[in-house]
Amino acid sequence: MNADANPRLSSHFRMQWEDAQQAWVLLYPEGMVKLNASAAEILKRCDGSRDVPALVADLETAFDATGLEPDVRAFLDMARQQQWVA
Incomplete structure (x- = not known):
């Protein structure tokens, strides 16, 4: 992902805490992706308001x-390939 990109969660996914899973998940019409703690912390910051260096600095x-960069x-890059972020 380019340094000047401002990643944001794709509109096809919704991120939320799932008590049953005891984890953050990405929900989409066909299912759910259970996130590990690191993935969740990164995706929580993908709101389109900061570029990649700022996101890394925040983490x-x-x-x-x-x-961490x-x-x-x-x-x-993986999240973009999975279309989780735009």
């Missing part, structure tokens, strides 16, 4: 971590 601040970019 690194929130989790007192560094060097390669993993975040890899996830966003």
